[in-house]
Amino acid sequence: MSETKKQNLSLFALTWPIFIEILLHMLMGNADTLMLSQYSDNAVAAVGVTNQIISVVIVMFGFVAAGASILVAQNLGANQTVTAGKIAVTSISLNLWFSLLLSLGLFIYSKHILRIMDLPTELLAEADVYMQIVGGFIFVQALIMTVSAILRSYGFTKDTMYVTIGMNIVNVIGNYFVIFGPFGFPVLGVEGVAYSTMISRFLGFIVILILLVKRSNKQLPFASFFKYKKEHVKDLLGIGVPSAGEQISFNASQMVITYFIAQLGTIAITTKVYVQNIMMFILLFSIAIGQGSQILIGHMIGAGDIEKAYKRCIKSLQIAIVISLICGIIVYFSSDFLLGIFTDDTTILQKGALLLLLTVILEPGRAFNLVVINALRATGDVKFPVFIGVISMWGVSVTFAWFFGIYLGLGLVGVWIAFIADEWLRGILMLRRWRSKVWVRKAYVKKEQEEASA
Template sequence: MFLAIPAMIENISQVFIGVVDTYFVGKLGTEAIAGVGVTNLTMNVYIAFFLALGIGTTAVVSRFIGASDNENANHAVKQSLIMSTVIGLSFGLINLFFSKRLLILLGAEDRVIEYALPYFLAVAVPAVFLCVNMVLSSALRGAGDTKTPMKIAVLANVINVILDYILIFGIFSFNGLGILGAGLATTTSRVISVILLLKKINGKETKIKVSIFNQWRIDYLMLKSIIKISIPAAVERLTMRSGQLIYGGMIIKIGTEAYAAHNIAGTIETFSYLPGMGFGIAAATLVGQNLGRENKDEAQRAGLMSYFLSTVFMVFVGTIFYVYAPLLARIFTEDALVIDQVVKVLRIIALFQPFLCMTLVLTSALQGAGDTKFPMYSSLIGIWGIRVLGVYILCIRLGYGLVGVWIAYAIDITVRGVILMTRYLKGKWKNISI
């Protein structure tokens, strides 16, 4: 609970940043919203790599911290920072030189590109700050500190809100920069976050101490350990993103109302993910640290306890979804047809919260142990073998519409949840060396 609740608050803050940006940019018009949306499609691909590097960092750092080997934990953070800087700058250069081509490739129209380009350059070119931010936060979590990333995420949120208003619309004699201002606000909040995180890891109260003034060298063996964990995690994230794009295209073919209902239900469902993500972070940290202490049974108990606690939270959220589905749908739309479909979807989601919890928490627990290949394989089977194929059969061929889409989703998370639980209980992950 001590680790998970701050992580949940941090995740809520991250979700809120997106909501605030969409709200303010929405005042500029439909093209501006589309411009932000098409930029986020690109950023989501990059974030898959950044998250994967963060998973590798957490797994390695938590293992060394558990073994009371702070020197190697610090060394691992340095290697992750070197890697995050290289990856972030590489993506930034790609965005700088191929920005317009990337937007055209994503299908953006000329008027959307006109809005998207300034925002894209302001957010995607300085991607290095987001990458470093995520790696530093992951390192602190691996050391058992989830409060600092939470506090900094909340502060970044506040800064983003203030700067969004000032830079988009202007204040006093300053006229505002429109959508460019939104991009600059987001990047500025990320730069401040990086500065604060670097200050924290150079402080006296943390187990990780990585001074930017100390000697830095590339350690290929340590990099190999981190990459070995990170690559399968990246493939898993990209598998999920690519699958979502494919079956998203199938949903568009059903009709506008169905696609609107799907997006509304997905937005509401995000809030049920938050406990699972928070307890997943707790599980990854505790599993890694206990394995570092050679306390394998305690590592397994920590993961299972994280799952049970998360299930309590998520079943509670699911109950709210089931009972108040019509009310939640009306927050987003007054269209009776859309509301009817949203209600059906939310009630399907509500019934499968324990299995969704398994996929979230146990995936993180296995990744914390360095077992990232098995979750990758389960995602490949679940997303492509069950969800995408299931959407095609139930939705397109049999005509069950949006309900068919979410039944395929429910089957996917149920099968993956059972597979992951079986893997976790067998305990082969306890013997993975980092």
Template sequence: MPPAPAPRTLLTGPVGPTLWSMTWPVVFGVATLISFNFIDTLFISFLGTEELAAVGFTFPVSFTVISLTIGLGIGTSAVVARKLGSDDTEGARQAGSSAIYLSALLVGCLAFLLFLLTEPIFQTLGATAELMGHIKDYMYIWYAGAILLVVPMVGNSVLRASGDTKTPSLIMGLGGLSNAILDPLLIFGLGPFPALGLKGAAYASVISWALGFVLIIYWLVWRRKVIDGRPPALPLFVRSCKRLLAIGLPAAGANMLTPFAMAVLTAIVATHGAPAVAAFGVGVRLESLASVIILALSMSLPPFISQNFGAGNMLRVRTAYRTALMFCLGFQLLVYALLVLLSGGIQAAFARDAAVAEVLALFIWIMPLGYGLQGWIILTNSSLNALHKPMQALSLSVVRLFVTFIPLSIVGNAVAGLMGLFIGGVVANVFTAVVAYRWFMRVTQGQAQQQNELKQQVDSSE
């Protein structure tokens, strides 16, 4: 395995190898975590179509909480990294500590609000009375443990900001492994454990999050000493929160649009019956596993872009961006071929019902065709945040979801049912990827011109 890049390597080293040396630890952690979450879905599928459909309904709601956490993590990484770069170690410690408490407070409040609104939310999504009991069994436990999920995620952002990508990956991997071990024990009641069904899957997740919580707090407070164990003073906390939220809120808003769009699609899919929702839920989790490289690059590319942007090297910024896009497109084409080859095995593993198998096959043959270009959009979004353009990243997300993805999916469903819905999503990704690429090129060209003009002014003054 290649070593982690030295700080100056981001500014001078060869672009491709440097990006890879930053990305592979993240790939390992994300792939491990998503793989075990995929196994989680596999175990739930053995309970029956209703239970699998219930979990399919929970995705937009649970991802709303996760999206807020991701946005807070982006803001945390940006603020902490900037302070560390200016040798303000104490300021970085205060910002990291504030980020942990702020994220726990916001996610705790959001989870409580969602708990109170559980029935109206899922009724709006199209959940039937038969499924509502299963949804409550799962989500009430999930809500109670949400803070245990958010703290490790934001804590990992603090570590990445300090240049450590290996420890966060290890913590994610251990959490995923513990979840995979606990799932069959608690779902089916193996050995001394009671058979808890869908509740067992939720308990397995919460226990795994608790493990990550303990590990990240130990590492941040006692091992690395990069945050304080006690809450910061109120004035410091307020100032830190303002800086964190200036970047984090637009980023969170952009991420939270995705579960809203997924909620709309889930409601449309629900009109085709519970088997369709069950298959769609499996497909969404399959998409997460298939997009592991995209997710890893979206975490490793921004620091590379930020440092070169700060150094005034916009040519290197563009080179890194294009390199990541080309790799993403080529890799996702290979992923599509692999999914098609394994489609029969995937159906056999997750579909206990012929109707579920039919919809799942349709999903596999169509939706992954657009994953590569969907990756272009995701990487453009993260790159715009790296250039300190969070509002432009938010605007791109709005264009993707509400100008192309949702409208084209609705039109496709009206014309050709589920097949048309999936095709509409692929077409939307193609169109938005072109817009995203041109958008980023225009932004970087403008930044390069500003930097050249500033340099000329400095040279003429001398």
């Protein structure tokens, strides 16, 4: 990477394209939900639960992408551009073969997986169709994630943003045709939305792959696609597996909680889907700040600038907390309008508004995790967040969701109380870890190992 490119790496320069990209990814999901809500509430619930399952699989692809993002950033910070290129190509290859296996599993066992979720009978047929199409081609999303992570680590955050814009346009146009049937086009409902999602992702991958080849400037040795270097695979898995472990645990715990909510009926499932779609617009600020900070801190660690990395995390956390609190308050006072976009069901509107009030407390706690955990990963301190995360998600979030939501009969309010307790407990523990600077020793050990191997 050129010196000029390095100088352009600032939190704002990295974060605003990431913010737009994540926003558009969320809009892609919201577009499906909003447009399907004009078709039927049952279709919304079917797609919502299916996407909950698919999201767990997508996170499993993230372990290679996460490892690639951190290692590429660290090597670029240390001016090891050749090594960064080899790691990038290896990560694409690894995720391709892994994701193909998982895609095949989702296609073959889709109905069995949905039955395990205890999905209401009226939702099963549509959910199965969506799972087979979107799940069967989910390997394309794995490749998009990996290439996007590499481009962002190189500093090309705008590239992934532009690709996401294109994917959204294709997806919305496709949804319009298959849901509303203009010009005599057949109304395909959930099946059509699934095809639209799959086609937009496939086209997005082709474009982002072309951009990667163009931006590589001959620094990506594609021989590494077939010939792996043992140390690179070990490093990718060493960082990526624990990093993805925290996300896998989170999504698995959410599946269990969704199972609890399914027992409350279709109205409860639909309310959860609508509210969480709205919540994602608050969440994306913290996600973007966390990802931008991870890239910066990875470069700083590679360059050996420990104190600058420490201050960067604290500053980023302060920004994320303030923004998430302000956004939470605005969203709550706009709850009638926002929920009214999706539905006019009085029960959903009332329950949803209460959940959005609780979200004002929830989101600042989640900001701790999204920023500080990303910072810890960038230093190589990846096991602690997983250890604490698994304990809190299952010991607090799942347990409290059952106790307050099902046992005490508080329903979705009880589930949101569980979310709040989990996020704040983990967030405070992560901040204590960062302030302890235990991660400094891990960063120095990694640097010494790289220098010795060189």
